[in-house]
Amino acid sequence: MSTEQQAVLKTNEAFYRAFSNNDIASMEELWSTQVDIAVIHPGWAPLRGRESVMSSWNQIMTGATSSPITCVNAKANILGDVALVICTEILEEIELIATNTFVLESGEWKIIHHQAGPLPQSNNIHEGDILH
Amino acid sequence: MSTEQQAVLKTNEAFYRAFSNNDIASMEELWSTQVDIAVIHPGWAPLRGRESVMSSWNQIMTGATSSPITCVNAKANILGDVALVICTEILEEIELIATNTFVLESGEWKIIHHQAGPLPQSNNIHEGDILH
Numbered sequence: 493m494s495t496e497q498q499a500v501l502k503t504n505e506a507f508y509r510a511f512s513n514n515d516i517a518s519m520e521e522l523w524s525t526q527v528d529i530a531v532i533h534p535g536w537a538p539l540r541g542r543e544s545v546m547s548s549w550n551q552i553m554t555g556a557t558s559s560p561i562t563c564v565n566a567k568a569n570i571l572g573d574v575a576l577v578i579c580t581e582i583l584e585e586i587e588l589i590a591t592n593t594f595v596l597e598s599g600e601w602k603i604i605h606h607q608a609g610p611l612p613q614s615n616n617i618h619e620g621d622i623l624h
Numbered sequence: 625m626s627t628e629q630q631a632v633l634k635t636n637e638a639f640y641r642a643f644s645n646n647d648i649a650s651m652e653e654l655w656s657t658q659v660d661i662a663v664i665h666p667g668w669a670p671l672r673g674r675e676s677v678m679s680s681w682n683q684i685m686t687g688a689t690s691s692p693i694t695c696v697n698a699k700a701n702i703l704g705d706v707a708l709v710i711c712t713e714i715l716e717e718i719e720l721i722a723t724n725t726f727v728l729e730s731g732e733w734k735i736i737h738h739q740a741g742p743l744p745q746s747n748n749i750h751e752g753d754i755l756h
Contacts, residue, residue, distance in 0.1 A: 528701050530710055532721055534741060538710050540699070567672070569660050569736075571727055574706040576737055578662055578670050589664055591723065591739050595703055604701075605708055607723050609666060609741030 497568040500575040500594050503601040507592065508563040508581075514553040520546060524595055524602035532607040534588060560584060575601060580611070587611045629700040632707040632726050635733040639724065640695040640713075646685040652678060656727055656734035664739040666720060692716060707733060712743070719743045 493501075503522065510518035523529055523545065530540045531548060539548050566579035573596040581588040593605035625633075635654065642650035655661055655677065662672045663680055671680050698711035705728040713720040725737035 527703060530701070530708075532710070532723065532741070535743075537743060538721055540710070569662070571659060571706050571736070572704065574703050576662075576725060578664070578672070589670055589739075591664065591737065593708060593725070604703070605723065607721075607739050607741065609664070609739065611667075611669060 493568075494570065496570045496575070500568045500570065500577060500601045501566055503594060503603070504563065504566055504568070504577045504579065504592055507603060507606075508561055511553070512561045516550060516553055519549050519553070522603050524597060524604045526597055526602075527595060527604055529604045531605070532609075534608050534610060563590075581608055625700075626702065628702045628707070632700045632702065632709060632733045633698055635726060635735070636695065636698055636700070636709045636711065636724055639735060639738075640693055643685070644693045648682060648685055651681050651685070654735050656729060656736045658729055658734075659727060659736055661736045663737070666740045666742060695722075713740055 506518065507522050509515070510522060523542070525542065528540065529542055529545050530538055531545045532538045533548060533552070536548070539545050560583065562582045563579045564582060566577055569576045575594040577592045577594070579590055579592070581590050588608045589611050590606065590608040592603060594601040595604050638650065639654050642654060655674070657674065660672065661674055661677050662670055663677045664670045665680060665684070668680070671677050692715065694714045695711045696714060698709055701708045707726045709724045709726070711722055711724070713722050720740045721743050722738065722740040724735060726733040727736050
């Protein structure tokens with residue numbers, strides 16, 4: 493694994509640690525302030541722009557006593573100053589699959605996009621099912 | 625809208641045209657051959673690598689008489705040689721939200737990642753619901 497892959501996976505872990513600890517200050521720090529950001533929480537319409545994205549994290553994390561979420565099987569794909577991490581999120585007994593996108597800003601990886609959706613064991617929609 | 629945004633949205637449209645027409649040759653052409661690619665179809669585990677990704681498109685598109693899928697509200701975010709497009713997919717009466725990621729290769733935008741998941745009207749999982 494390259495140094496950059498290690499660095500981006502460390503930021504990815506910090507993201508899940510902030511999420512799990514309802515640490516809004518760290519979450520604010522982890523997301524880019526320099527480019528357009530967006531988030532697609534499972535079952536939400538996409539949110540674009542820092543204000544909407546941060547408001548959603550506040551809504552999800554404020555008042556929650558604990559948000560046990562862990563991230564496993566994280567794999568990083570580095571594309572110059574942009575990186576994609578695909579990982580599995582474990583929330584209590586539910587698994588989601590997520591893609592987190594990062595940009596390198598002043599030597600630090602910052603999150604610019606997060607999309608999470610259900611894995612096969614969940615009750616969900618399947619492009620293949622629909623199309624056959 | 626910038627020239628690059630227009631160019632990447634044109635490739636994004638070509639992706640949905642290939643999908644809708646079950647045009648496997650165009651789908652092969654649209655995805656990068658130079659970097660690691662991945663796909664997260666809704667309800668599938670993530671697939672990594674060109675062989676797995678293309679095999680999944682073959683599986684979804686082969687034998688289907690028609691795959692009416694349209695893409696609306698596409699917005700492109702250009703990050704140097706990488707671009708993210710968030711859009712709504714309309715499959716018959718179902719809506720999904722997708723993020724498509726592209727890289728610029730020899731002046732052409734090529735797809736490297738696609739993730740689609742259900743929108744709120746679908747029966748799905750919600751991080752906010754789980755955590756509150």
